[in-house]
Amino acid sequence: MPERVRVFKGQCYHRLKQRCLHRGTLFQDPLFPPSAESLFYRRAPPPGLTWKRPRDLCKDPRLFVDGISSRDLHQGSLGNCWMVAATSCLATEPSLWKKVIPGHREQDWHPKRPDLYAGIFHFRFWRLGQWTDVVVDDRLPVGPDGQLLFCRSTHPREFWSALLEKAYAKLNGCYEALEGGNTAEALVDFTGGVSEPLVLDRAGLARQPPLRRALFTTLSRAHSHRALITCSIRPGEGESVESVLPCGLVRGHAYGVTALRRVRLGRGGLGLLNLPPRLHMIRMRNPWGTADWNGAWGHGSPEWQQVSRSEREKMGVTVRDDGEFWMEFDDFCRFFTDVVVCRRMGRALLCPRPSWREARSYGEWAEESQGGGGDQGGRCGGCINNRDTFLNNPQFMFDVQREGDEVLICLQQEDKRAQRREGAGENLPIGFEVLKVEMNRQCRVRSVCEQAISSVYMDSRSVFLRAELSQGRHVIVPTTFNPGGTGRFLLRLFTETHANLRELKDELPPSSVWCCCVTPACRVTTVNLRRANGLGVPKCKAPDVFAVLRCEGSVVRSRVFRAASAPEFNLRAIFYRRDPERHISVEVWARGRLTDSLLGCVRVPAWDQEKGRSRVMDLLDGQSQHRARGRVYIETSSSECLTDL
Secondary structure, three states, X not given: OOOOEEEHHHOOHHHHHHHHHHHOOOOXXXXXXXXXXXXXXXXXXXXXXXXXXXXXXXXXXXXXXXXXXXXXXXXOOOOOHHHHHHHHHHOXXXXXXXXXXXXXXXXXXXXXXXXXOOOEEEEEXXXXXXXXXXXXXXXXXXXXXXXXXXXXXXXXXXXXXXXXXXXXHHHOOOOHHHXXXXXXXXXXXXXXXXXXXXXXXXXXXXXXXXXXXXXXXXXXXXXXXXOEEEEEOOXXXXXXOOOEOOOOOXXXXXXEEEEEEEEEOXXXXXXXXXXXXXXXXXXXXXXXXOOOOOOOOOOOOHXXXXXXXXXXXXXXXXXXOOOEEEEEHHHHHHHOOEEEEEEOOOOOOOOOOOOOEEEEXXXXXXXXXXXXXXXXXXXXXXXXXXXXXXXXXXXXXEEEOOOOEEEEEEEEEOOOHHHHHHOOOOOOOEEEEEEEEOOOOOOOOOOOOEEEEEXXXXXXXXXXXXXXXXXXXXXXXXXXXXXXXOEEEEEEEEEOOOOOOEEEOOOOOOHHXXXXXXXOXXXXXXXXXXXXXXXXXXXXXXXXXXXXXXXXXXEEEOOOEOOOOOOOOOEEEEEEEOOOOOOXXXXXXXXXXEOHHHOEEEOOXXXXXXXXXXXXXXXXXXXXXXXXXXXXXXXXXXXXXXXXX
């Protein structure tokens, strides 16, 4: 089923084009006119600037000349190398750019049918979980020299890059809003994928060759599965953006990765250079259209002079004079500090394995609580440092079906770049915590329990985290760093099995569970059942062992341990008890049969305020009252009255 596409500001491309063709006029976009407001919001346009249609610049304009290529683009005078680098990557994948430029043949100029041309184009970008269709006319800003002021193609008759940039500028408010950005954001907007930022430890990579080989393998595998990759050199303290290093590379500048190769050196050509028998090499492209790198394997370096063209083509290490250049991966690790890998959605979802499943949920940090009962004072409580308000944030629960399963979590806030004209548009510092909760939890978490993983907090549009989690139920708490920050967000979760992601809105369980028992004696009890070698637990040789907790009709079962000699149950459950004096039953099963030696009923004792928890170490048989042969470690949390919640 095709994805739904949102029409930006109500402008339908096909309807507008048909209207222009019927009237015999060229489209003039009233929402993005050829004016200073469409260009800048802080400075005046340069003198001599004009707006011209492609037919005013050349006789036979085209969207593409000899196809589309990453070598088509030149950045121009706008500081948006992050967007141009992402566009270069986009041009390498037909399945991607055909989605961003829908119906490109129908949009193109028809020399024999000028009556079909209406001066209107449309492009699609992925924003907060939905593809957005943006319409533009073909009037482009031109400098006094007659050249396009901003992004342009190498061929003077090709205009796809300039028109795409205009549509992206319209989506973000104006051209100036594109200055200074994150390549990861543009890659997501062009693909709908997930961008994973990698911060390179240059010192560690220099000392440990295995780390370099592992990084090369990661990037090579991602590139072979059509991930889009960019890299940059972060300026240090006192260093300016776009300052040039002695090696020719530019700080703070985004480069697109176009190839990675393992080159085995033979006797001819490269073997004469007395180099290692195998090279790890990476090819990059500068959006400026100039090759910066002047080190080994750069343009004109002696390494290339002693290798024939046929040998280069045989090895797959071709090089052109259009901003592309090769370098050894060891040199790459020595200079570059940041890499962004945008893994595509689709058959190879986020990684070579085709079994990843995506679950997504929208949420909002709001000043007022959105239902669910209870006076919580809003859903913008800040990070976990704010203990009194942290759990007021939105909460999303999911299940991990297997022990040690890998999960990928991406939190993306609403893009605010278009608000820069009004003096806003700054991203909120965002992040999230993942809590391990009870197996049978159905309502919002009221006290911070076990913290499973935590993300970093950044003022970027999205935060990504990859981690392994234990089997069981978990809760993601997306937050802003400081309390009071408001905004919409999209939470994306990727797992290999069904995760059943859902938002927790109720402060209490459904009324059918507890409405008949809201009395001062009705308590909430959390039980954590563990069995550990350090507590004198005898080894259990039988495979397929699991534990069961029972309380007033509620049943919680642990995972099954296959041939485990001493299983660690770590089974946490929450019970809403009508009769606090009744026992909680603990059962241990092996091979589908009840193991009598570990059968018992535990009566939860009174809460010990000084110790902060209650413990029952010895498990007794509830019927015969004799000491069981095994021991199970049980701890219970504070028993709170439902009326106190």
